[in-house]
Amino acid sequence: MSSSRRLNLSSLRLPPPAVLLEQIRREKARRQHERDQQDLERNAEAIRQRCKSFAGFVKEAWPILEPNIPLVWGWHMQAMCDHLEAITFGRLHPWIIINVPPGSSKSMIVSVLWQAWEWGPCGMRAMRFLTSSFDMVNVTRDTRKTRDLVLSEWYQQLWPEVRLTRTGETSFANDNTGSREGIAFKSITGKRGDRWCIDDPHSVVGAESATDREKAVRNFLEGGLNRVNDQVKSAIVVVMQRLHEGDLTGALLSRQLGFIHLMIPMEFEPERRCETPLPWHDPRTYDGELMDPVRMPRGAVDKLKNISQFSWAGQYQQRPTAREGGMFKRAWFEGQIIDAAPAHTQWVRHWDLAATKGGNGARTAGVKMGRSPDGRFIVGHVVKDRLDGAGVRRLIKTTAEVDGTFVPISLPQDPGQAGKVQAADLVAMLAGYTVTAEPETGDKATRADPFAAQCAVGNVLLVRGEWNESYIDELCLFPGGTIKDQVDGSSGAFGWLVKNPGADLNTWMRAFSE
Numbered sequence: 001m002s003s004s005r006r007l008n009l010s011s012l013r014l015p016p017p018a019v020l021l022e023q024i025r026r027e028k029a030r031r032q033h034e035r036d037q038q039d040l041e042r043n044a045e046a047i048r049q050r051c052k053s054f055a056g057f058v059k060e061a062w063p064i065l066e067p068n069i070p071l072v073w074g075w076h077m078q079a080m081c082d083h084l085e086a087i088t089f090g091r092l093h094p095w096i097i098i099n100v101p102p103g104s105s106k107s108m109i110v111s112v113l114w115q116a117w118e119w120g121p122c123g124m125r126a127m128r129f130l131t132s133s134f135d136m137v138n139v140t141r142d143t144r145k146t147r148d149l150v151l152s153e154w155y156q157q158l159w160p161e162v163r164l165t166r167t168g169e170t171s172f173a174n175d176n177t178g179s180r181e182g183i184a185f186k187s188i189t190g191k192r193g194d195r196w197c198i199d200d201p202h203s204v205v206g207a208e209s210a211t212d213r214e215k216a217v218r219n220f221l222e223g224g225l226n227r228v229n230d231q232v233k234s235a236i237v238v239v240m241q242r243l244h245e246g247d248l249t250g251a252l253l254s255r256q257l258g259f260i261h262l263m264i265p266m267e268f269e270p271e272r273r274c275e276t277p278l279p280w281h282d283p284r285t286y287d288g289e290l291m292d293p294v295r296m297p298r299g300a301v302d303k304l305k306n307i308s309q310f311s312w313a314g315q316y317q318q319r320p321t322a323r324e325g326g327m328f329k330r331a332w333f334e335g336q337i338i339d340a341a342p343a344h345t346q347w348v349r350h351w352d353l354a355a356t357k358g359g360n361g362a363r364t365a366g367v368k369m370g371r372s373p374d375g376r377f378i379v380g381h382v383v384k385d386r387l388d389g390a391g392v393r394r395l396i397k398t399t400a401e402v403d404g405t406f407v408p409i410s411l412p413q414d415p416g417q418a419g420k421v422q423a424a425d426l427v428a429m430l431a432g433y434t435v436t437a438e439p440e441t442g443d444k445a446t447r448a449d450p451f452a453a454q455c456a457v458g459n460v461l462l463v464r465g466e467w468n469e470s471y472i473d474e475l476c477l478f479p480g481g482t483i484k485d486q487v488d489g490s491s492g493a494f495g496w497l498v499k500n501p502g503a504d505l506n507t508w509m510r511a512f513s514e
Helices: 017-050 054-065 075-088 106-119 136-151 153-158 204-208 210-223 248-254 298-307 309-316 389-403 417-429 444-456 468-477 485-499 504-513
Strands: 095-099 128-133 164-167 171-174 179-184 195-199 235-240 260-263 346-352 364-371 377-385 409-412 435-438 460-463
Touching: 017 054, 017 153, 054 075, 054 106, 054 136, 054 153, 075 095, 075 106, 075 235, 075 260, 095 248, 106 128, 106 136, 106 195, 106 235, 128 136, 136 153, 136 164, 136 171, 136 179, 204 210, 210 248, 235 248, 298 309, 309 468, 346 389, 346 485, 364 389, 364 485, 377 389, 377 468, 377 485, 389 417, 409 417, 409 485, 417 435, 444 460, 444 485, 460 468, 468 485
Parallel strands: 095 235, 095 260, 128 179, 128 195, 195 235, 346 409, 377 460, 409 435
Antiparallel strands: 164 171, 171 179, 346 364, 364 377
């Protein structure tokens, strides 16, 4: 080859590497887009068939809105879709309350995809939607998602008859008089629609304010129920997690206005199994069975429960108790936390026993409570865990060694021979300590009542510790909460101290001798 025909690489002007990589990326994206469009054209009719059901539409549309978040389908999502679909086709009363935990895809299903499904696959393009939330940020987010889905190539290729004439961030409309108006929940007057979706009418902070909470409820009852175009056919959908016993869900249910109630707690509670006239019932079979063990596995659930029993009971289990408390009031413990117990406090450690390792069953809890020389009661320490039988024995023995021999140990004795054998075994294991084992009488609330009476008048103090918040949360949820072991431990310790007013001399002498 002559030098004149030889390729001169030095004369080529290649773009910088970063530019070249970007060109390659764009070309790959263009080709992928072409393949997607070809696939959509080939499979359009099959997709339309799958989208005849609302659940099918949610599955097909999900990757259009969330291409980087794979859809993890759950029976709770199917339940929401089935109820909304039944409302669409007139098979169910159109007023419904949906209570589900955070992370259940409630907003995507109710506030985003339902409208797009009715307009497109259902051909109900004249439907007018009102959507509201306590925060306009949420309203704008979900309105934008619905608008973007309707404008997407995927949607327009499948349902080209849906044409938008207005495309705002909080308001859009089509050429068949259908529309979407996003409004703050506090500004619901002056608007009307065929579908009114209220997604989280309260903020967490607002629900705790009696003034804000009652204002929101009054706003709905006096200015919201008449915001629908047809009192018989138009739908009202309230979707939220519970935040307070007096929140909008509580107010509507207590007034028996005819709302269907779809209630799904994170952990199954058989005595609260939800049933609706769809007909539908919670499909779970055993106590504590998780709603969504894939997206919310047991380890994550247990962490949430340990952070705050109050928020867990309301937001996740849909059985809220006022944060101020039930039998025990939160205000009773304000200013009642001290750095150390007074000298010569008479102590006892009472154990509420269980033999559950891991999971969500009952816990073993040991409450160390004392009576100070001035007669006040002091909760000095709480230990709790879910352990098997051997683990329970180790926990009791280790805690006794930390407390010292001057702290008596109180144990419950279950009725029957098995309870006597267990008590005798634990007493033998604790040789060298002052141990009593006695049967418990009365129900949990009856046993807790004397201790609650002392808390109410400010006669109970807590020694500062990391266990304080969990302890107060459990007391304030009682008797409505599912976990009651710290309450039982407190009732037992309090009862022992009342029955043994003269035991302090011996315990003080032991303390000084050590």
